[in-house]
Amino acid sequence: MSQAPILITGGAQRLGRYCAERLQDDGHPVIITYRREREAVEALRRRGITALQADFSSESGIMRFIEALRESTPRLRAVIHNASLWEADRFDDQAGDTFERMFRIHMQAPYLINLHVQELLMACREPMRDIIHMTDFAASRGSRRHVAYAATKAGLENLSRSFAALFGPEIKVNTIAPAAIMLNETDDAEYLAHLNARSMIPAPPGPGVIWQSVRYLLDNGYITGATLPVDGGRHVK
């Protein structure tokens, strides 16, 4: 029987795309989600990666994706919840909408997807089955500039521990908590200095360190309910 696919949400760019390509290089069939059709998605299709359109900003959008996923495959080797919105807080009449978007993407989508993919993971006949949640160093410390983002990532970290208890031992459930892995186009030299003042090891390292962490969790049969701090030592500085 061919290998069961690995699902990465938000896999059309940056960390998700990097890991999707490396997983495929390792021989795994890969399914990614994307919101907006674009060349990057087409390029991944040309590599043989399955791309499913999904917008997790509403419960109906999450449920539509779950239906499409179940039509796409009868089994899964792993699910990597990577999709995320890194939006600064709005202290105006948009504050509630900002929080709701963060809640939907970082908590409601992983929650509902996990409940529905348990059956697909259990249909996988390979030795191990995994769920990996991408959170953030800020989940453990908070963030003055991204209050809603950090709070919903903390909620995701808690969801991960609950699902580890609920789905184990047949399905391993873990978290990767990164910090300052890849810059954004809007990040300037001052912001880079800000990041490095807080990091024990010079940042940003690039997406390879996240790929190493994903590969490690997928290959290690004795880790569940854990959080890997891939943050350059920021949590101890």
Ligand SMILES: NC(=O)C1=CN([C@@H]2O[C@H](COP(=O)(O)OP(=O)(O)OC[C@H]3O[C@@H](n4cnc5c(N)ncnc54)[C@H](OP(=O)(O)O)[C@@H]3O)[C@@H](O)[C@H]2O)C=CC1
């Ligand atoms: N980059 C970094 O240095 C750090 C990253 N992280 C975490 O690692 C993960 C990957 O980071 P990074 O690659 O920078 O992430 P991005 O900011 O590039 O976002 C990843 C994907 O999330 C998808 N997404 C956003 N909103 C929605 C939505 N409403 N519905 C469905 N998909 C959505 C986007 O899909 P599309 O492009 O198709 O719209 C995007 O491709 C994230 O969870 C992030 O929080 C944590 C700390 C540091």
Ligand SMILES: Nc1nc2c(c(=O)[nH]1)N=C([C@H](O)[C@@H](O)CO)CN2
């Ligand atoms: N969804 C995202 N979450 C995060 C990002 C991002 O680009 N997208 N970036 C970070 C970095 O730590 C940032 O501070 C440096 O670019 C945090 N989370």
